[in-house]
Amino acid sequence: MDYLPDLETIDGVTFELRPHHRTPTKKQWTCLRKNRSITNRYLELAEEFQRSRIVEFGVDQGGSTSFFAKLFQPEKMIAFELSDEPVSTVMDFLSEQDPEGRINIHWGVNQADQAVVPRLLDRAFGSHAVDFIVDDASHLLAPSTATFEMLFPRLRPGGLYVLEDWSGDHLDELAIVTAFMNDTDGEFARRFRAAALQNTNRSKPMSLLICQLVVASGRNPDWIAELRIRGGYCEVRRGAPTSRPTHRLVTISASSAKRCLRSRPMHALFLRLR
DSSP states (O other), X not given: OOOOOOEEEETTEEEEEOTTOOOOOOSSEEEEOOOHHHXXXXXXXXXXXXXXXXXXXXXXXXXXXXXXXXXXXXXXXXXXXXXXXXXXXXXXXXXXXXXXXXXXXXXXXXXXXXXXXHHHHHHHHTTOOEEEEEEOSOOOHHXXXXXXXXXXXXXXXXXXXXXXXXXXXXXXXXXXXXXXXXXXXXXXXXXXXXXXXXXXXXXXXXXXXXXXXXXXXXXXXXXXXXXXXXXXXXXXXXXXXXXOOSSOSSOOOHHXXXXXXXXXXXXXXXXXXX
């Protein structure tokens, strides 16, 4: 069967939806590493967030940065990428598509850096609140939580904070279970046990943050007005609080982790076996 690309054209630029392919952005054609469901949700939000102030974490090859630039036509947008090597194709794309310089990418910045990130936000937006934030960066619990705690209070009331691909750990676990079910000769089981003996990294899944947000929405309904969760996509809409919370919005601790979600290291083992 011939491959039929899933395409979305916005303002003369064609975006090909290929969530599992890492291809650089080009002038009139961009590889967008998002599935159709998530892409459609952003299309639904386009009218509400036109000419808005946007922050993006996780640039990679620049597909989503280019997509947000064309879709939302932001008043100002800054993006952060951990890699310190600029991707020339996305920089060329922005030079042509954004001659006013409304979109800026900061390379070599850790999303959880509590000194650099706020300083760059202040430089870009001054005292203005942010309208729209997307975290599609590390997909790890600790940095994602730190970024949320740092950025969510800077959203305007009614603004939106998006967490992408929070379910990746559990998809890996599903792959492990499937591999065991198809392991007719016991080879996968032997490799899995060998990897388990070597594994000492009991990292907590990012889904713990989603669980904590559900709890926080009940504990701080004036701060978190609405949660929308579908698949590995989560939206957090900011309310209109009259005062700052008396405690952290999201609390990650050993005791709360045990109560909310059992920590599993199997995804790390799966990455060793692939």
